[in-house]
Amino acid sequence: MRSLFFLASLGLVAAENGLDGWLRYASLPCSHECQSKLPASIVVLNATKTSPIYVAGSEIQDGLKSIYGSHAQISKSQCKTSSSVVVGTVEQYRKACGSLSEIPELAEDGFWLSIDGRKIRILGSTERGALYGAFEYLSMLAQGNFSTVSYATSPSAPIRWVNQWDNMDGRIERGYGGPSIFFNNGAIVDDLTRVKQYARLLASIRINAVVVNNVNANATLLTPDNLKGLGRIADVFRPYGIQVGISLNFASPEDLGGLDTFDPLDPSVISWWSNITEQVYQHVPDMAGYLVKADSEGQPGPQTYNRTLSEGANLFAKAVQPYGGIVMFRAFVYNKLNESNWTADRANAAVDFFKDLDGEFDENVVVQIKYGPIDFQVREPASPLFANLFNTSTAIELQVTQEYLGQQSHLVYLPPLWKTILDFDLRVDGKSSLVRDVYTGKRFNRKLGGSAAVVNVGTNTTWLGSHLAMSNLYAYGRLAWNPADDATTMLQDWIRLTFGLDQTVLSTITKMSMESWPAYEGYSGNLGIQTLTDILYTHYGPNPASQDNNGWGQWTRADHNGIGMDRTVSNGTGFSGQYPDELATIYENIDSTPDDLLLWFHHVNYTYQLHSGKTVIQHFYDAHYTGAATAQTFRTQWASLEGKIDDGRYNHVLRRLDYQSGHSIIWRDAINNFYHNLSGIPDTAKRVNHHPWRIEAESMKLDGYKPYTVSPFETASGPVAIVTASNTTVGTATTKINFASGTYDLAVNYYDIFGGQSQWQVYLNDKQVGEWVGNSEDVYSHTPSIYLDGHSAIRIKFRGVKVKKGDTLKIVGRPDGVEPAPLDYVSFLPEGVVD
Structure with a gap:
């Protein structure tokens, strides 16, 4: 019988600054029945204090005390099976307590959680998996859930990484939560307290590796002193089951090593990378691997020497292979283009550069592919590269930091956007080929694969610059483990863990969050035209003209008559033909192309009629007014929670939502005025350029x-x-x-x-x-x-x-x-x- 204690009207906690995120373990009242469900002791099957098993025991001990005031002692010597939590690996349990027939087979890092009253067993296939199980148990307790359960869960893919874009000087590229927690003044910081706190957050959402430096990498990370510092960072992450990876600058042999070349096939370059990799692993024996951005946006790469991208990737793959490391090689490779060429298209770049290299990458290379063909836009089709690599391991790249999507000053809950990609069926060879099944390795039978997210936390106590933005990090971890997870379910778990169990709080934040991405799309860019922000400067506010008349390729091709990229095979850039035949046929035909991607695939007159019956220009006007109107409600909805959320976080969020309500109007007016001026077509509702107040x-x-x-x-x-x-x-x-x-x-x-x-x-x-x-x-x-x-x-x-x-x-x-x-x-x- 499932027992769920849903505890509401719990009173207010003291003001909080967000540092604990969803691991705040706020106090909950505990009835006699509740007390009967709490374990009296915690048995850890590895007493080494740097072991994830010991960390799991300590987390459970702290959580029980913080949530319910229960004082459970940690036992290291005996295997109690009643009135206790037992935490360990399956093998450790068998040795200490005997075999268990009910445990199903677990993949690497999977765990089995069994709760039967005060008898709790948390067993992982690895120590990291057991720690994940401990956090799962704590998540249930923190939500007042004492259900009797017995289930196993395993990750969908072995790669569950986050990428930090931290620079050695402490600045963070596209970071909106303060300076780096890792670097300052060209070196690793002395105080790694915040790194430990970050490790807890990442482990609780089952992230297993973090790349600590910017993909636009600085070679000085590889100096002896900084490698020592990297070792200190790894020592902090290791007890939480998290490995450290680093980004590399392709030209390091020349910039740092004093060679006159960085040709990936040159013996001196190969030797240099072999030696530096050996030094890295001396300091970080369990380093996860390398992340490489090459031949893109001015970064050096193998094409400097007419070498292929696979030859460049394999240089690093061979260097890390003896240590069990992998290479994440970014597919974000493109060159500047001439907009006057009607067939030029940045969206084509990933397939153009990588399709013909399929099968040429070493087995420990994973091609890291952005979810869409351009660059983290408010809506893009799924990258066709996922449907063109059959013999190469892949990972999807998402972005938690809201670079083009409001930079954490706007509420935008991202999982509904991500799910449009993850759940999309590419129909390779006419068979079901969900994107999530491709990058996890299931569809093409690849052993490696998974996901990476650009996160860019900083020293701000909210980590990302906004309390509500943390829902995106939490949900990313959940989706990295199980990409079929539901956006609303993940969100509501996060709300209960972050803001408590009040039903009004739950329903209000759920409504706001689930409306936020459609609203942002409405008042920024719609119909597949991309986010109409300033791509030449901050990537934040409106500037639709900046999309065109430059070589960056995020074009709208807007003029006085029409708008949109013609990406058809018959008359345009040919991009639609990069998809399997079923999809290519849909996107090639303007009548079958969905309205929300119309301007991505077709150039049309402003008066073109959508399936909705509206013209393109009227849809623009209406969507921008509707999106901004929705944004006005966020502040009002949040204000209704006054007294239900501590003053510190309440006021912090209120101020941002108040700001967003105003900035959404600035977006609305700027985009509508621009296209009204460009097209000369009036708004049938007579709102654009009409402001009587x-x-x-x-x-x-x-x-x-x-x-x-x-x-x-x-x-x-x-x-x-x-x-x-x-x-x-x-x-x-x-x-x-x-x-x-x-x-x-x-x-x-x-x-x-x-x-x-x-x-x-x-x-x-x-x-x-x-x-x-x-x-x-x-x-x-x-x-x-x-x-x-x-x-x-x-x-x-x-x-x-x-x-x-x-x-x-x-x-x-x-x-x-x-x-x-x-x-x-x-x-x-x-x-x-x-x-």
């Missing part, structure tokens, strides 16, 4: 302020803003209010650029109703901007302001540093009005 800053009476033309034009309402006349001039902007008397929300759109922290005050009839400081670079997680643009544009709102018609509105701006207190417009919003 706005007062443009440049139309106000200015003193010390002056107009400023914003670029890109669509990132300002007008497209003009105002800035102070100098960096020392205080500016004022005043106007009479002609709206009807009543209570309004007062919204002010301004720009917060990096390099200063201006101050603003808002007055009605000389009575101050609000003030703020331009310190978003210290508050939010996204990359700041030094320009007035879609990255720096921001909205602040003062709610419930009572206004009389004829009142005088005055805004005072005090510049600071290089920031000239910029203002765009003011909105007076009646109840229920978004804009």
Whole structure:
């Protein structure tokens, strides 16, 4: 009989900073029946303190005490089978306690969990697997779940890695949670406390390796002192069953070794890599392997010497093979292209570079493939390379850090996006070929395979820069273990572990999170056109024009008449032909191409009618308004949880959702204005460029302020803003209010650029109703901007302001540093009005 104690209305915990993530083990009340389910002791079948088994016992001991106040002692010498938790490997259990016929066969790192009252057995095929089982047991306890269970689970694939893009100087490329926890000033940090805390989080979601440095690698990681430091990092991760891997710079023999070549077939280069690999393994005997980015985005590679990518990968594979290491070789290889060539297409690159090399990679090479053909966009089709490598092990590359997707300043729960790829059927040879079955090795009978995620945690106590963003890391681990897992189920487990068992909290965060990716797609880029962000600068705010007229290949081919990439075989780039025949036929035909990928595969007029019945341009207008409207609800939904979540995390999340509600409008207006201007086609709902509740800053009476033309034009309402006349001039902007008397929300759109922290005050009839400081670079997680643009544009709102018609509105701006207190417009919003 399944017994589940679902405990609600538990009261508030003390303010939390997010450091413990989902391992916070918040206190729960424990009834007499609950107490009867708690073990009296913990038996660890390996007493070595650096063993994952001993760590598992310690975690269970700490968890029992923290959650239920239970004091279970750790026993190291006897095998108790009643009123105790027994943790070990299957083999250790057989030696200490006798054989167990009910344990099914386990794959490497799999575990068996048996809970029968106070008799709990957690046995792994490996010590790492037993630790996973311990965290599973603790997850149940932390959710008030005392079910009687007996089940086994094994990983879908042996590779469950995370990639950190940390630089040796402590900066993190595309990192939004603070500086590196590993590096500073060109060396490994002395204090590895945060590394240990990260190890706990990763082990609890069954990650088995972490690549600690940027794929755009610095060869100085391989110096003797840094290799010693790498050994210290590995020592911290090892008790948690996590191996360390490192990224390599292909030109290291030349840059660091003093050779005059890095040709992968040159004997001196082969010898150099063999020697350096031996040194690495001396310091890290269990190193997982190497990650290599080559011949892409300016990184050196084998093509410098007219060598193939497989020859480059095999150089490293042979070096690590004697030590049991593997090489993760990224398929993210592309060159700059000429947009005037109608058949040029960056999306073709992965198949073009790798298909003909299938079978030429050594057995310990895994080709790491981004989930889509471009670069972590809000929607892409599954990479066709998964359907073109039959004799090569592969891994899927996902991105937890939200590079193109709001950079943790926007709530975007990513698993629903990932599942569109993982669950997609490639139909290779007309047979079921789910992407998840390809990269795990099941479909083409490969022994290696799995997943890697770019995570980029930092020293911020929230790890990623936002409490809610941690749901993506948690779910990634779950999907790495079982890619068939359900997005909602994973999310709700994370919510209960992170925020408690209150049903209102659970349902509210579930609703917000599950709506967040469709909303972001709605107000950023839709119909398969990619995320219409600035690809030349921060990858954050809107800038659709930046997609085109450059060599980077993330093109929309938008002009006055139409939009979209023609990727057909018959008339375009030929990309659709990279898929198996069933899919190629669907994508080649405009009528059978799904609307949500239409502009990925076809160039059409703005007036082309979708399956929905709307034209492309009207869909753009509607989707951007709908997406932004949904984003407005996130703050409201979260605000309903006040008193149910500790003040620290409640206020932290509230501020971000308030910011997102404003920035989604900036996205909405910028994209709609851009395509309205480009196409000349009006919005049938008459919303675009129609803002009856706005007062443009440049139309106000200015003193010390002056107009400023914003670029890109669509990132300002007008497209003009105002800035102070100098960096020392205080500016004022005043106007009479002609709206009807009543209570309004007062919204002010301004720009917060990096390099200063201006101050603003808002007055009605000389009575101050609000003030703020331009310190978003210290508050939010996204990359700041030094320009007035879609990255720096921001909205602040003062709610419930009572206004009389004829009142005088005055805004005072005090510049600071290089920031000239910029203002765009003011909105007076009646109840229920978004804009």
